[in-house]
Amino acid sequence: MPSPPxxxxxxxxxxxxxxxxxxxxESGPEAALFSYEFPRQGDSFxxxxxxxxxxxxxxxxxxxxxxxxxxxxxxxxxxLLASVDRVRFSGQARPGDRLTIKIRRxxxxxxxxxxxxxxxxxxxxxxxAEIVVRRGIPESA
Amino acid sequence: MAEVSPEEVRELLLEALNLGEQYEPSEVPLDGQLFxxxxxxxxxxxxxxxxxxxxxxxxxxxxxDDGPTVFRSVQTIAxxxxxxxx
Numbered sequence: 292m293p294s295p296p297x298x299x300x301x302x303x304x305x306x307x308x309x310x311x312x313x314x315x316x317e318s319g320p321e322a323a324l325f326s327y328e329f330p331r332q333g334d335s336f337x338x339x340x341x342x343x344x345x346x347x348x349x350x351x352x353x354x355x356x357x358x359x360x361x362x363x364x365x366x367x368x369x370x371l372l373a374s375v376d377r378v379r380f381s382g383q384a385r386p387g388d389r390l391t392i393k394i395r396r397x398x399x400x401x402x403x404x405x406x407x408x409x410x411x412x413x414x415x416x417x418x419x420a421e422i423v424v425r426r427g428i429p430e431s432a
Numbered sequence: 433m434a435e436v437s438p439e440e441v442r443e444l445l446l447e448a449l450n451l452g453e454q455y456e457p458s459e460v461p462l463d464g465q466l467f468x469x470x471x472x473x474x475x476x477x478x479x480x481x482x483x484x485x486x487x488x489x490x491x492x493x494x495x496x497d498d499g500p501t502v503f504r505s506v507q508t509i510a511x512x513x514x515x516x517x518x
Binding site for chain 2: 402
């Protein structure tokens, strides 16, 4: 059975064209796999390349989505993006490419959750980053 | 297993937190406070980065509750590593 579109299962606030997750492909307690179909030119985007920085945004969205899923209950956990570090770019995606976004929980330290993110296209990693999400929403936020 | 020196821990701290361009090792006293305005000004994100670096380099875990004690200074981090490294 095809996996459901992300918006149908996750209440992340992002909407197309600024939602860079199309489907949740796999999800477990420590990791999740998302995909994103980068539209062909003439669709919603008229870009010749998927900007590298948007791969970081895709990883951040995937981290937020995974964080919301990861307690396994129907009640999603809220969180704030705290930091993005150790970003590396090693390739680019073109219109029509299917991006695979991998998220793996690396360490929990109190309210902070560190996740490793990777973006792959055609079996090649094009970007990676270390993302930290803070659990819950502080009252001052 | 050989004892880990505070100087070695200081090098790791500067590298893990990308502080190498900001501080010379000699500018970070081994017994100086790391967190707060009186110290290096590290914050909770730095604590997380440090905890991960210690796990990766020395296979030593620091729990959140122990963080304030272990991360008080370079010296206390080295003591924690030497007490818990297997």
